[in-house]
Amino acid sequence: MNKAIIAKEFTEIVRDGRAIVLFGIVGLLLLLGLVTGFSTESTRSQTVFDAKVADAEVFNAQGAKNPHSAAHFSRMAHKPVAPFSAFDPGVSAYVGQVVWLEGHYRNPAMFRAAEDATELGRLENFSLAGVLILIIPLLVILLGYGSIAKEREQGTLRQIISSGTSLRSLLLGKFITVFSISFAFLVFTIVLAAVTSLFVFEASSQPFTDLFLRSVSLLFVYGLYTAFVTATTLFISAIVQEAKNSLLILLGLWTVMVVSLPRLSASIAEKVYPSPQSSEFWEAMDVRLSENRLDSSSAEYVAAERAVIERAFGKKLTESEIENLAINARGVRLEVSEVIDSEIYTAAYAELFKNYANQKNFRRLLSIFSPTIALQHLSQAFSGTDVNAHEHFSNEAERQRNKIVRVLNEELIINDSGENLRYLAPPEFWETVPEFEYEYPALKIAWRQSGADFFIVFAWALFSIVAMFWLGKGRLEV
Amino acid sequence: MNAFDFMRYEWKLQFSSRAVFLVFLVFVSTLIYGGFAGKAERDARNAAIENHYRSVSTTMDSWLEDLRTLEQDDGSIDLPSLTGSAMDVIFASSLPQEPLSDFSIGQSDLLPFFGEISLKNPNIRLFSKYEFADPIGLALGNFDISKAVLLFLPLILIIFSFDVTSADRDSKRLGLILLQGINLRNFFWRRIFFRALIVIGVTCASAFAVMIYNAAGVTSDGRFAIFAVWMTFVVFYGAFWSVLIAVIASFNRSGEFNVLTLLGLWVGLTLIVPATSSSLAESLYPTPSRLTYLAEAREVENETRLSEPDVVNEFMLDHPELLVDVESQFPDYVSSAFLVTSTVDEATGPIISSFEEALGRREELVDVFKYFSPTIAVHSLFNEVTGTSGRRHNSYIMQARAFKANYAQLVGPNVIGKKPISAEFFENVPDFGFKEEPLGMRLGRGLKPIGFLLLIVFGLTMITNRQLMKISPVSS
Numbered sequence: 001m002n003k004a005i006i007a008k009e010f011t012e013i014v015r016d017g018r019a020i021v022l023f024g025i026v027g028l029l030l031l032l033g034l035v036t037g038f039s040t041e042s043t044r045s046q047t048v049f050d051a052k053v054a055d056a057e058v059f060n061a062q063g064a065k066n067p068h069s070a071a072h073f074s075r076m077a078h079k080p081v082a083p084f085s086a087f088d089p090g091v092s093a094y095v096g097q098v099v100w101l102e103g104h105y106r107n108p109a110m111f112r113a114a115e116d117a118t119e120l121g122r123l124e125n126f127s128l129a130g131v132l133i134l135i136i137p138l139l140v141i142l143l144g145y146g147s148i149a150k151e152r153e154q155g156t157l158r159q160i161i162s163s164g165t166s167l168r169s170l171l172l173g174k175f176i177t178v179f180s181i182s183f184a185f186l187v188f189t190i191v192l193a194a195v196t197s198l199f200v201f202e203a204s205s206q207p208f209t210d211l212f213l214r215s216v217s218l219l220f221v222y223g224l225y226t227a228f229v230t231a232t233t234l235f236i237s238a239i240v241q242e243a244k245n246s247l248l249i250l251l252g253l254w255t256v257m258v259v260s261l262p263r264l265s266a267s268i269a270e271k272v273y274p275s276p277q278s279s280e281f282w283e284a285m286d287v288r289l290s291e292n293r294l295d296s297s298s299a300e301y302v303a304a305e306r307a308v309i310e311r312a313f314g315k316k317l318t319e320s321e322i323e324n325l326a327i328n329a330r331g332v333r334l335e336v337s338e339v340i341d342s343e344i345y346t347a348a349y350a351e352l353f354k355n356y357a358n359q360k361n362f363r364r365l366l367s368i369f370s371p372t373i374a375l376q377h378l379s380q381a382f383s384g385t386d387v388n389a390h391e392h393f394s395n396e397a398e399r400q401r402n403k404i405v406r407v408l409n410e411e412l413i414i415n416d417s418g419e420n421l422r423y424l425a426p427p428e429f430w431e432t433v434p435e436f437e438y439e440y441p442a443l444k445i446a447w448r449q450s451g452a453d454f455f456i457v458f459a460w461a462l463f464s465i466v467a468m469f470w471l472g473k474g475r476l477e478v
Numbered sequence: 479m480n481a482f483d484f485m486r487y488e489w490k491l492q493f494s495s496r497a498v499f500l501v502f503l504v505f506v507s508t509l510i511y512g513g514f515a516g517k518a519e520r521d522a523r524n525a526a527i528e529n530h531y532r533s534v535s536t537t538m539d540s541w542l543e544d545l546r547t548l549e550q551d552d553g554s555i556d557l558p559s560l561t562g563s564a565m566d567v568i569f570a571s572s573l574p575q576e577p578l579s580d581f582s583i584g585q586s587d588l589l590p591f592f593g594e595i596s597l598k599n600p601n602i603r604l605f606s607k608y609e610f611a612d613p614i615g616l617a618l619g620n621f622d623i624s625k626a627v628l629l630f631l632p633l634i635l636i637i638f639s640f641d642v643t644s645a646d647r648d649s650k651r652l653g654l655i656l657l658q659g660i661n662l663r664n665f666f667w668r669r670i671f672f673r674a675l676i677v678i679g680v681t682c683a684s685a686f687a688v689m690i691y692n693a694a695g696v697t698s699d700g701r702f703a704i705f706a707v708w709m710t711f712v713v714f715y716g717a718f719w720s721v722l723i724a725v726i727a728s729f730n731r732s733g734e735f736n737v738l739t740l741l742g743l744w745v746g747l748t749l750i751v752p753a754t755s756s757s758l759a760e761s762l763y764p765t766p767s768r769l770t771y772l773a774e775a776r777e778v779e780n781e782t783r784l785s786e787p788d789v790v791n792e793f794m795l796d797h798p799e800l801l802v803d804v805e806s807q808f809p810d811y812v813s814s815a816f817l818v819t820s821t822v823d824e825a826t827g828p829i830i831s832s833f834e835e836a837l838g839r840r841e842e843l844v845d846v847f848k849y850f851s852p853t854i855a856v857h858s859l860f861n862e863v864t865g866t867s868g869r870r871h872n873s874y875i876m877q878a879r880a881f882k883a884n885y886a887q888l889v890g891p892n893v894i895g896k897k898p899i900s901a902e903f904f905e906n907v908p909d910f911g912f913k914e915e916p917l918g919m920r921l922g923r924g925l926k927p928i929g930f931l932l933l934i935v936f937g938l939t940m941i942t943n944r945q946l947m948k949i950s951p952v953s954s
């Protein structure tokens with residue numbers, strides 16, 4: 001019986017000219033999203049690669065130079081293009097692309113790509129994920145709003161039921177039809193995005209298995225979301241007397257849940273957990289740094305100094321050995337202050353990211369009114385373009401900064417025995433400074449951080465499917 | 479039935495449905511929330527600007543005090559070694575907030591609106607420490623009353639007016655109404671007008687309340703006038719959508735058909751066309767990558783340091799007066815930093831020009847799309863009128879760079895000569911002041927598309943009237 005219902009539904013959709021036009025429009029939008037997404041991201045990928053090479057060349061061509069001057073010039077940590085950013089750019093255009101690994105300071109990532117975009121881009125996100133989130137529910141609604149309501153209006157619902165078809169079978173058949181059409185769009189889009197990623201971003205060398213697992217994860221959560229929209233559409237179509245009213249209610253829900261709430265939730269979250277003002281953040285940082293400075297005669301400072309010297313020489317040293325060493329005292333002071341300041345920077349940035357996490361949790365709370373919010377979180381997480389991925393990059397860049405500055409300070413400590421910073425490192429020294437090799441966090445970390453979002457989308461899907469089949473137990477007025 | 483009775487009837491008709499009333503309530507709440515969100519953003523921006531000026535002023539007061547002491551010093555006071563160095567001077571700069579900036583956040587949450595101007599930073603790092611904000615909020619586009627109007631006013635108008643005749647048609651009443659000798663055109667337009675009046679009227683009333691409430695604590699110079707301009711655009715936008723709804727409704731098809739068509743138009747005009755035009759503009763006219771800009775700047779910085787004696791010689795050729803003055807007070811690295819910054823700025827000038835060129839071309843392309851979508855046209859005007867457009871922010875950045883270049887020219891000889899500037903000289907250096915483009919000019923750019931869209935409205939009205947004439951008691 002189900003097969004017959006599904007076949008009938010498919011035939012009706014194929015015969016309906018409007019549906020074909022709709023598929024064409026959705027297909028075109030997805031294609032446009034795909035082309036623009038990949039054109040932008042592949043250019044970015046190449047630019048990052050070129051900039052990285054250029055930065056290494058400039059750093060290595062400094063000639064004879066004092067290591068501390070080199071610590072101020074330092075290196076840049078370039079953020080590579082995320083594994084699935086052409087599918088969902090997430091926040092990557094809003095968080096900066098490069099970190100200046102300068103001595104003394106932990107700088108935030110600079111150059112947000114969005115600053116160079118047109119202001120119209122702020123009205124609507126037109127990435128593939130943006131199109132799927134916005135348009136797929138609309139497609140489902142337009143395919144399904146009249147599924148039951150029209151049958152009732154035309155009197156065919158009574159005929160179908162009296163012919164022995166159970167309500168549950170009818171709903172299941174209609175559900176499978178509408179869901180499979182929308183799911184086909186999802187599969188088409190995500191598979192195409194994955195395949196293109198493999199070819200276009202060869203340079204970023206994302207392992208195939210990682211891309212495959214990310215695709216499957218995306219397909220899974222988008223599939224759950226589509227199941228929710230399909231079940232809700234059929235539920236409304238079943239309980240409302242007229243197809244027109246069903247359409248109006250569903251469009252109202254779409255406007256609220258898909259268009260309005262995600263935007264409003266972000267705005268409200270920023271009001272509830274306001275981001276710090278940059279001037280206040282940096283002023284507070286200065287105060288914390290100066291408060292944390294140790295007296296050079298304190299035991300803590302002496303211990304830090306000793307640790308720095310032992311690390312520079314790569315062995316444990318006795319008190320008398322240290323006293324007899326020909327080392328640059330200023331180099332030691334610089335490295336000790338790096339070590340001490342680093343704790344403050346880490347704590348301050350952790351607080352900043354904690355605030356972003358609070359904002360995300362608040363939005364998550366609001367996703368009890370709209371699973372779209374949770375889906376956006378999941379989509380960005382699996383694409384490697386969420387705030388967590390940026391935090392990971394920022395922390396790795398800081399680790400690299402500490403590494404570079406340490407190498408430069410140790411060069412000074414060991415080689416400059418005077419006090420006046422006169423030592424010039426030889427031109428070939430710069431090539432010994434380690435390169436920044438960044439790898440995006442593994443997918444399993446994204447899953448671990450997105451458990452709550454997944455649960456929300458899953459619960460919405462389950463709840464709507466249960467509600468739909470609950471009607472199928474004969475609670476539907478025919 | 480007079481106009482007042484008609485309006486009362488329409489009001490009752492619309493709000494008798496609990497669902498419609500609820501939707502309307504949500505819409506008004508969204509407008510009011512948008513107003514408050516805009517106010518919060520504006521207040522935060524003002525506070526940030528205030529903090530910035532306070533902090534710069536504190537630093538510079540202390541710098542000036544040291545300099546004055548140095549000028550009166552007989553050598554007995556211990557002052558910082560770089561006292562009076564022009565390289566240590568910092569200027570506060572900001573983009574003034576326009577009177578109605580709470581009505582549209584525009585690009586102000588993303589682009590710089592204040593910053594220190596100092597010779598220590600090359601142009602590329604002039605505004606590199608941006609304001610912190612929730613990245614997801616930025617990505618989704620901050621919410622304000624203008625955005626609420628742009629996105630939701632058309633939807634509410636559609637909900638209120640899509641069934642202007644189809645409700646009667648679907649329930650087979652339209653034929654009966656026509657048989658009573660009612661002038662359909664008159665009846666149709668009165669309904670459209672009163673329904674639009676309710677929606678646009680409530681929108682304007684909510685906006686007015688927000689305008690009054692948000693005025694607390696800010697100077698109201700010109701706020702009312704600019705609000706009137708903003709409101710004019712709201713009325714135009716509402717009128718455009720009302721006429722669009724009218725033309726679809728005049729085809730006398732089912733309510734379902736009307737809703738689907740109008741929804742398609744809404745998705746197309748408010749979401750797809752803006753997003754497509756933005757993507758197209760960015761793909762066709764890409765700006766040079768900032769990473770390339772940075773790489774170029776670093777390369778020049780390195781080369782300048784490596785060939786510093788040559789650069790100094792070149793500078794000396796431009797300023798021979800410095801050759802006779804051998805008395806220097808500051809260490810070499812001060813003049814060295816100045817030379818590096820100036821050379822980097824000069825060398826990366828062409829990249830900045832190509833940024834501006836690409837932005838100009840993008841704007842030209844987007845200007846074309848304004849003729850296709852009232853949302854693009856009105857969105858741009860909202861940002862212009864509230865002073866939060868990308869163009870105004872970019873103008874601020876350019877003016878800040880120009881100010882820095884002028885100051886560098888003014889104090890260059892002193893810095894290269896490693897000498898302090900005098901307190902009198904410093905006091906005569908003008909502060910940064912943003913040169914505003916007159917509002918008339920800003921609006922002028924966006925009025926042509928509005929004129930074109932008004933012509934479309936006129937054309938659609940004619941089509942509607944012709945379609946209405948085709949409706950007869952038999953056909954309905």
